[in-house]
Amino acid sequence: MLDGIIGQELAKRYFQRAVEGGCLAHAYLFHGPAGVGKKSLARALAQALVCNTAENNSCGLCPACRMFLAGSHPDLRVLDGAEKSIGIAQVRELQQALVYRPYGARHLCLVQEAEGLTAEAANALLKTLEEPPGPVLFILTSARPERLPPTVVSRCLKIPFRPLTRDEITSGLETMGFKGDMVPLAARLAGGSLGRAAELAAGGDGLDWREKAANMAEEFLSGIGTAELFARARELGERAEMLVRTEYLLLWYRDLLLWRETGFEGLLINADRLEQVRVQARLADGPALARSIATIEDTRKKLLANVNVRLAAEGLCLRLAGLAEEDGYDRATGWSTV
Ligand SMILES: [Zn+2]
Known part of the structure; x- marks a missing residue:
């Protein structure tokens, strides 16, 4: 299910078991340095949950997978605090959507760079995390979890992401198609972040x-x-x-x-x-x-x-x-x- 994700073996093993055993929590916080696979794992997990054909996995070909990959799956909601903060209006809109029955088994809400939630937005989200109106999986990702209100953090099951090893970064870069002398050099300089390594390798x-x-x-x-x-x-x-x-x-x-x-x-x-x-x-x-x-x-x-x-x-x-x-x-x- 999560084979395409480099490193993070503990997190992958946990989710493999949780999905197979049907015991996912309803809210997770993926925390750890930037560029180590938090968003990638969140998306891979969400896709495995919407896929219609592969059991506990994703095929990439079925209508649900295609919609997911195109960002148009009706159960998928993404809030992203990377560029600008996530405001109360966006959280309200999300809450509106959660009132309706999901198309598949559950709503999937990815809150990326969740430290970008404004205090007001975080407070509104807290209510939904405490009492979700229906079947929903929240995944918050953050490289700066200390900036999130402790009340929000305490509602999530925390999954730590570690800096990647040089070998993991090297294999990640090779999978992305990078070759040559740049690969080991970028892996060394990247400080455990595949994202940073890819930037370096791309010059x-x-x-x-x-x-x-x-x-x-x-x-x-x-x-x-x-x-x-x-x-x-x-x-x-x-x-x-x-x-x-x-x-x-x-x-x-x-x-x-x-x-x-x-x-x-x-x-x-x-x-x-x-x-x-x-x-x-x-x-x-x-x-x-x-x-x-x-x-x-x-x-x-x-x-x-x-x-x-x-x-x-x-x-x-x-x-x-x-x-x-x-x-x-x-x-x-x-x-x-x-
Ligand atoms: Zn599929």
Whole structure:
């Protein structure tokens, strides 16, 4: 039933049994990092439940499967908080639909990136989760479940999704038709996310950004002028871009520290850039690299908490270049960088 899903063996085994045993809960929350298969599994499960021909599986060919794949199956409702928040009107519309008898055995409601529910919408949804008006399966997916109201979370059976292993990502990329040197490299850099790996393998922003992160680190470690420093801060981009880009910076600094502390190539994510790692790791001591890593992590947390992006980027670059103290006082210019 869920053979096409890469990894997540525990979740797959659970649903295989639950479907065969007819003991599905009525609401699930799939939580875990982005790009590890939450939405794919939710859709595969939902399709297996609507398919008319294959028992506890989907055939992809019957009318129900075709409607499902075209997004027009009458029992399927999808709310998606990825692009913009899910408002109360959308939840009301969903609730209206649930009043009617489903076409098949049950209504299927996928609430993707459920942290995008507004407080009002989440509150309205809560009532339906508590007392569904008829046969319905809710699957909420979220990479940030801590942003969901605890009352909503507590109504769902929580299914954890784990970062994928490199082997799983490699096989996922190959299934998607990627070939060549890019596959192992993307699998290494993707931090357990097949979605990210696919972006990298397709030549997205990622590889450029690894390059840039490596060069930035070199400048920060060997000394950088103020004008260049502020230019680098601007290059980190807007909030969403900066979150991705600082991840590359983080991975790079982690490698510098790992190499410095262990000298073991097998631990490095950027093992193919060993020479550059080796040179840069000599430019700082262990505690300084550890502080830089903490600074990047701290900046990423602030970005998620909606701080001013420009200030966060400049503060980060100043600290990484050793031009600002951790308390936010900038030695070089006397500016406050908090
Ligand atoms: Zn079918």
